[in-house]
Amino acid sequence: MKATLALHTTSPELGITLVDSQGKKKSQTWNLGRDLGRQLHLILADFITPLTWQDFKFIAVAKGPGSFTSTRIGVVTAKTIAQQLNIPVYGVSTLKSLAWQEAQLKKSEIVLVQMRANNDEVFGSIYKVKNNLNLCSVVDDKLYKNAQWETMVKDYHKQYNKSYSLVVSEQNLGQNSEDILSLANIKYEQEMLNGVFSSWENLMPFYQ
Template identity: 45%
Template structure:
């Protein structure tokens, strides 16, 4: 009732943790606009203009929730995305969902390949000093469940962790340059949390740099 009424508006998601910016706008009823841009270091210069273009011809006040990829990923890009999302959510007085970059990758892969329930999706991204950002998620009828929280591991420790897994798992190793396309999963994971009754506070949305 109340939840359905609010979700009749629009949701906006931002993915700024990689060189590829991803933005998506959806009304949860079939109308959707998703775009990616390879901006690299020009993110700060173009983000606000591209947001305005994406929203048009709708009003900002039609938004009912915002989702943002919180990292791990680029320090500067992640900080810009989270700060922008927090400002918008505060001005519009709507919930802001900060979604793991790795969880969005896992969700995107789940939808691409239709992995069976209870299978695991292990995600790794390059980090500094010959380390990886890693996380493992279990496929569930209702979405994804965290199996191993996002963290930084050496290649040796990560391989040892994978070797200890007894259930089927799928290793995903995307390149940073293509992560913007997972922005739709950033939004869908936020909606999943919404439907579970979660209404996070804006101040709880903080970048996760993987440390």
């Protein structure tokens, strides 16, 4: 069994989660703000010690939406590591990680997730929760006008009532690196069945 790693850089808070070869997990956050780019590689090198990069079987990263610069830094870092080590890399939607967290806490059939984009717009996505807690995308990540998204929320609330949840993202999301890793591990296990794994070449950040 090899180690796994997840990065979350889409907000001012850096989050890293690692599970070692013995199944032991450690997770930490750092409120770095604009220092994220300068600090990330130093923090990473220290965080994985005493492991080496050759000990990892895959790496995961929050691919956005989120801060343009910090999201790009995280995605580029993950892609570079995956390319150099020839291991799979999984880009996980920031919004999906929030839906996953909500699904663990509540028995909701439908989870709507929103994140502020600017004064007039929000990022939004909608997920259906299956019996085994897998998430099926109903509406992929998209940029909405506030009024348009509010109408969708009202419609889903009316349709699903008690089996519906709305998640409004907070500013600091580093702690969701654990959820990024959980979702990536599900994807890795699925890909193990056919032996074809996600490549760094196909990973793109979500920008709008």
